[in-house]
Amino acid sequence: MDHSATTPVDPLVVGAMLPYFSDMFGNSSSLHSFGREAGEALVKARKEVADGIGAMPEEIIFTSGGTESDNLAILGSMPQNTDKKHVITSVIEHPAVLNTCKFLQSQGHEVTYISVDPGGVVDLEKIESSIQDNTMLITVMHANNEVGTIQPIMDIAQIAKENDILLHTDAVQTIGKLPVNVDTLGVDMLSLSSHKIHGPKGVGALYVRKGTNIHPTVFGGNHEGGLRSGTENIPGIVGLGKAMALAGERLDKDSKHMQHMRDSLIDKVLGSMDGVRLNGHATQRLPNNVNLSFKNVEGESMLMLLDMEEIAVSTGSACSSGSQNVSTVLKALNLEDEYIHGSLRISLGRENTIEEIDSLFNILRSTVERLRSISPLEGR
Ligand SMILES: Cc1ncc(COP(=O)(O)O)c(C=O)c1O
Numbered sequence: 353m354d355h356s357a358t359t360p361v362d363p364l365v366v367g368a369m370l371p372y373f374s375d376m377f378g379n380s381s382s383l384h385s386f387g388r389e390a391g392e393a394l395v396k397a398r399k400e401v402a403d404g405i406g407a408m409p410e411e412i413i414f415t416s417g418g419t420e421s422d423n424l425a426i427l428g429s430m431p432q433n434t435d436k437k438h439v440i441t442s443v444i445e446h447p448a449v450l451n452t453c454k455f456l457q458s459q460g461h462e463v464t465y466i467s468v469d470p471g472g473v474v475d476l477e478k479i480e481s482s483i484q485d486n487t488m489l490i491t492v493m494h495a496n497n498e499v500g501t502i503q504p505i506m507d508i509a510q511i512a513k514e515n516d517i518l519l520h521t522d523a524v525q526t527i528g529k530l531p532v533n534v535d536t537l538g539v540d541m542l543s544l545s546s547h548k549i550h551g552p553k554g555v556g557a558l559y560v561r562k563g564t565n566i567h568p569t570v571f572g573g574n575h576e577g578g579l580r581s582g583t584e585n586i587p588g589i590v591g592l593g594k595a596m597a598l599a600g601e602r603l604d605k606d607s608k609h610m611q612h613m614r615d616s617l618i619d620k621v622l623g624s625m626d627g628v629r630l631n632g633h634a635t636q637r638l639p640n641n642v643n644l645s646f647k648n649v650e651g652e653s654m655l656m657l658l659d660m661e662e663i664a665v666s667t668g669s670a671c672s673s674g675s676q677n678v679s680t681v682l683k684a685l686n687l688e689d690e691y692i693h694g695s696l697r698i699s700l701g702r703e704n705t706i707e708e709i710d711s712l713f714n715i716l717r718s719t720v721e722r723l724r725s726i727s728p729l730e731g732r
Contacts, residue, residue, distance in 0.1 A: 353712065354664040355548075355640060356497050356525060356699035361591070362550040368594040369552065372587040380584050381575070390586045397593025401557050404596035405523075405542060406533035413558045413576045414589050418524040418545030421558035422448040422491075424580065425520040425541040428566035429489050430461060438462040438487040442474045442503075444496055444681045446522055448543075453491075462486075468684050471633035472501030479508060483515050493522040494532070494542075498668055498681040498697055499632030500641025502530070509538025518564065524548055524556075528599035529607050529639050540564045546588065550702075551595030555588035606702040611639035613700050613709045618642055620713045625720065629691055631668075631682065640701065643668070645687055646694040646720050648729040654696055657719045663712055668695040690729065 372393060378386030380394045398409040415421045426439065426449065441453055443465045453463045464482040466474050474492055490512050495502045505521050512519040520541040523532050528549040534542055541564065545556040560566060560579070572581025599606075621628055627647030646654070651667030658665055668679035678692050687695075698712070724730045 353698045353700060353704060353708075354666050355701035356697065357666060358547045358553065359550045359701055360703070361547075361552055362595065362598055364598060365551055365591045365594045369587045369591040372590050376586075378586075380586060381573070390584075393586055393590050394584055397589045400593035400597045401544075402559075404527065404532070404600050405544070405559060406535055407559050408562065410577070411534075411559055411562055413560060413579045414584055414592075415556050415558055415580055416554055416585075417547070417556040418446070418522065418543050419448040419556075420580075421543035421545070421556050422446070422520075422522055423452050424558050424566070424569055425543060425560075426452045426456070426489065426491055427569045428579070429518050429520070429541070429564075430456060431488070431567075438464070438484050440464045440466060440479055440482050440487060440490045440517075442466045442468060442492050443684045444468055444472060444474075444498075444501075445491070445493055446497055446524070449491055449493070449522060450680075466492075468501075470685055471636070472496055472499045472631075472681070472685055473633060473636065474503055474508070476504065476507055476511065480511050483511075483517065487515070487517050489518045489520060491520040491522070493524075494526040494537070495523075495530070495638050496632070496681060497525045498679055499643045499685065500525075500638035500699075501633045502526070502636045502638065505537045505539065512540075513538065525638060527596070528603060529610065531603065534559055534561065541566075546592035546595055549595045549599045552588050552591040555585055555592045557592065602702065607639045609702060610700045610704075613704060613706055614639055614642055616706060617698065617709050617713060620709075621716070625717060627724075628720075629687070631685060631687065631695060638699075640699050642698040642700070644696050644698070645682075645691040646696070647690050648727050649694040649720055649723045651693060651695045653723055654694070654716075654719055657723070658712075658715065661715050663715060666697045666699075668692075668697065 378390035380390040398412050401412050402409045466478045518540045521539045522543045524545045540561045542559040547553040568579045629645045631643040655667045668682045
C-alpha cells in the first residue's frame with residue numbers, strides 16, 4: 353500500500369522487455385539490422401508514450417525518470433544570457449523540482465514559491481500576482497505525491513498563456529490514475545516516470561510541446577533530438593511504452609477500483625476513530641491516496657508496527673523527535689503540532705483488494721490504540 357513510492361512491474365511489461373536484454377540487444381543508433389531492430393522498438397515505445405498523453409511522438413524525450421525530466425524542464429527552459437530569469441513554483445513540489453529551483457537561485461535566478469490552502473491547492477491569485485516581466489516558467493505538479501491533492505493545471509495554463517510564460521507540470525503521480533492529455537491541460541512540458549505505473553525503474557520521459565525552445569542539460573551524441581544525449585535504454589524504454597499502453601487501457605477500471613478502496617478506508621477511519629484527520633483535499637485528490645494524521649501517535653512507530661504485519665505504507669515525518677524533519681508538504685498545510693508527527697500515507701494500487709482494506713483498517717485501529725495507550729502525550 354505504498355504505490356506512490358513505486359509499483360510492481362507488470363508481468364506483461366517484463367515480457368515485453370526481456371528480448372531487448374538478449375537477442376535484440378542492438379544500439380538504436382547503429383545502422384545495421386541489430387540497430388534497426390532496437391530503433392523500431394524505440395519508435396514504437398515513443399508512440400505508446402505519446403498516445404498515452406495526447407502528444408506527438410517527436411515531442412517525447414526519454415530520460416532516466418521523473419527526477420531527470422523535472423531537471424531538464426526547469427534547467428533547460430532557463431536561458432543563460434537574457435533577462436528572463438524568474439520561475440514560479442509551489443511550496444509543495446517534489447524535491448526534484450524544489451531542489452532544482454534552489455540550485456537556480458544559487459545561480460542568480462529568482463524563484464517565487466506559491467503557498468497552498470489547507471487542502472493543498474495552490475493559490476491562483478498569488479500565481480497571477482507573482483508574474484514579473486522576466487518570468488520564464490511556471491512549474492506546478494499535476495497531483496501531489498504525499499497528500500494526493502490535484503492542482504488546477506488548466507486554470508494555471510490560462511494564466512501562463514495570457515502572459516506568454518512556459519508551463520511545466522510533473523504528472524508522475526497522475527498517469528494511470530487520472531486522464532492526462534497535454535492539450536486539455538494546456539501544458540508546454542510534462543514529466544512522467546515509468547516505475548510509478550508498473551514499469552521498470554530508471555526510465556521516464558519529458559513531453560516538450562513542439563516549438564518550445566529548451567536547451568539540453570546532458571551533452572553528447574545528440575540522442576533524443578539533441579535534448580538528452582546518451583545511448584537509449586532500450587529495454588527500459590520498451591517497458592515504459594508497454595506500461596503506458598496498459599495504463600491507458602486500464603485507466604477507467606483501475607481508477608474506479610482504487611477510488612472505491614480509498615473511499616471505503618477513509619469512511620471507516622473517519623467514521624470510527626477519534627483524533628484523526630484526513631490530509632489533503634476532500635474531493636480533488638488522487639483516487640489511490642489516503643493521507644491520515646493521528647493525534648499523539650508517531651508516524652514512524654505506526655509504520656514499523658504495520659511493517660511487522662507485512663503492510664507497507666509511508667510516513668511524512670522522517671524523525672519523530674525533530675520538527676525540522678517533518679515533510680514540507682504537511683508543514684505547508686498548517687497541521688497542528690499534535691497531528692503533524694502522526695501522519696501515514698497509504699497509496700493504493702490496482703492489485704490491492706477491498707479485503708486488504710478491511711484488514712488494514714482493523715490492524716491500523718489496534719495499532720493506534722496500542723500506541724496511544726503508551727503515549728506520554730495522551731490525556732495531557
Ligand atoms: C511527484 C514526483 N515527481 C518526481 C518523482 C521522481 O521520479 P523518479 O523516481 O522516476 O526519479 C517522484 C517520485 O517519487 C514523484 O512522486
